[in-house]
Amino acid sequence: MINSTFTELLQKIASHFGLDKLSQDEYGLCELILNDRVVIILRADEILNRLTLLGPILGFSGPEARGAASQLFFCYSINALNKDAPCFAWSDELGLIAFKHLSLDELNVENVSKEIANFYDWLSLVSLPAETAPSYSIYSIGY
Secondary structure (H helix, E strand, C coil): CCHHHHHHHHHHHHHHCCCCCCCCCCCCEEEEECCCCCEEEEEEECCCCEEEEEEECCCCCCHHHHHHHHHHHHHHHHHHHCCCCCEEEEECCCEEEEEEEEEHHHCCHHHHHHHHHHHHHHHHHHCCCHHHCCCCCHHHCCC
């Protein structure tokens, strides 16, 4: 997929979500700010032929959050292997980050919009503060 095709896909996604436009920065990243709590970053990688959705998980940053982030990581690792949940990475600067790779070959505005919606729902659910989180086990949260 060439950059102009990805740019075209970004415009279709923007239109689908009722936004004026989406654009990439100098690093090829596109921030999709969906509300005051959830930001999803899109990054196309032509060499690896994939689009990556990235999103920081609120409440899991800083040294004090490493224990809770580890618990969340271990709870969802098997789901990530089965593609039922995003994968995780740790950044000392941002904390716990969820990400999901999508093959560029299979992408169209409907597929990407569905994946963004699922990713948004998942990030919103796991980013809730403990006092407002649902009472079910974190093992039961699917993607």
